Amino acid sequence: MMEISISRTRRIALPMSLMIWGSYMLLRYPVLKTTPYMDYVPSALPAAVASLAIGYALTLLGAMIWQNRRNLRRVLKPTRARIFGALALGFFTAPGFFGRIPFMFGGFAIMILSDAPHDTGYALIFLIPAALWYPVSGLIVTSIRSKLWRAAIFALMDVAVLATAFLVTGIPQFRP
Secondary structure (H helix, E strand, C coil): CCCCCHHHHHHHHHHHHHHHHHHHHHHHHHHHHHCCCEEECCCHHHHHHHHHHHHHHHHHHHHHHHHCCCCHHHHHCCCHHHHHHHHHHHHHCCCEEECCEEECHHHHHHHHHHHCCCCHHHHHHHHHHHHHHHHHHHHHHHHCCCHHHHHHHHHHHHHHHHHHHHHHHCEECCCC
């Protein structure tokens, strides 16, 4: 198993983050600024931090795909770590905002399952995001040996999804 080069990843991630930040500031920021009922629109500095998270996550994902391009069967083979990682990412990933609170699939699934405990169809709300995260979880577990780095990269992937939602939608006002 070959380890991913941090310096090489940094050389790719920083220009990618700069491109994401520049495209946000030129294309999306003027649109969000004029949108009514916005609670918060990310300005230059928060957008730069979010762009760094997105750039590093995309670069690490690309490096892990490149590293395992010939071992796809080994990457997708179910193990406890891959399944647990996919379930954790599916549970804790926040793809958007509900007011100022990040909206997580896991919280939504618990809320629905508490209302209808005998209906198993609602469990798909939680299992679909976990199934979507399974290839990413397999890449992380296969590529990274250190459990501390694995946890950090799982967290980075989660933060990158939230940062993408932050840059694309801003934080709209909660209007009941």
